Amino acid sequence: MGKRGPKPALSLTGIADAGIAVADAEGLAAVSMQRVAAELGYTKMSLYRYLPGKAELVALMLEQAIGEPPELTSQGWRAGLEQWSRKLLERYVAHPWAIEATVGQRPLGPYEMSWMEVALSRLEGLPLKGSERLDTIATLAGHGRMLAQQAASMVGEAEMTQAIAAMLREHGERFPHLMAAMGEAGQGAGQAFEFGLARILDGLEALVSRRS
Template sequence: MTIDWLWGGRPAPKRGPKPTMTLEGIADAAMKVADAEGLAAVSMQRVAAELGFTKMSLYRYLPGKAELVAVMVERAIGEPPTMSENDWRPALEQWTRQLLARFLEHPWAVEATAGRRPLGPYEMGWMEQALARLEGLPLQGAERLDTIAVLAGHGRMLAQQAAAMVDEAGMVDAMGEVIRVHGHRFPHLIAAMGEGGADQAFEFGLARILDGVEVLIRQRS
């Protein structure tokens, strides 16, 4: 797949009738399908049908599904947000929360951003914005990149869990049944579950990640 489709290098069609669609409109139609039914439901034929055109007509705008998904990702995550915080820690907290919000809005984007793939200007912009907040700190380049990767991974994981709430509820029911019958074998699990408390996995994990980075910065300062 060429990255020209993500970086504004798309040539205008030179033959055939005047374009009646836009690449953005095609991507928006595909996102509507993905939001409702998941990424697997997206195909060139399905998107063409949603728009009232033939499958072949879409190939005047992009080569295939891989390119379509890449444009979908760019539109899903959007432009990097404007962050009100300047200090590195509150800024990265804000950055991670906003990234999580984008993934929660479009859960299929978690799957679409996994593995090796082309990166567009918006996604690269998110990385640049976060790395700018780590500039000047006693961290090596690889450590700054890893910090961003771990924070993004944390947000992706929690978004993925949120998208599987129905399955998670079923798992809790299954655990309850096992504990009812075999609870004597799992005293620590029962004790932890019995203490209750709010489910703050995202906030807890985010704080612990940044705590670790802060310790490292202090050690080197």
């Protein structure tokens, strides 16, 4: 039997990877300094040489999971924000715990700030106040977070449609407007994320047009 090799050296990247693996599998509540240290084969005190506590650990995990913002290749402010929103949704769907990790007062990392910077760059030159530009990206991010959270909870559009249909079969006479909407939706419904994204940007485009 060969000798066991030395433990791999700890690094912030390795610590974040271990935390992400735990959170992806079991949720953010399962993440602790002790758990992540154990996954790496170290004691909890070893991690404190790199990070002050769990808040900083989660911030590090979030930075690594969300990663650097994409290079927006679409032309024009609207197409650029559409691409930005879809990419952000992809990151949240890949790591659903990141939604919880972005709630409340917390440390912000350079990657997360860079996502904001990239989106704001597409609003440059439009007749919008600084607060309105910030509100725009907050609204887009919030829309993506909501849909990602829905996907993470396994209450997708198909499951919700089935649940509503079952109720309507029993009590359809009580909900005539819902019956009518569901009947039309069956003829070709769009995805909630794309529909909501388009309506947000329609509103912004109308505002920009009025001020221009």
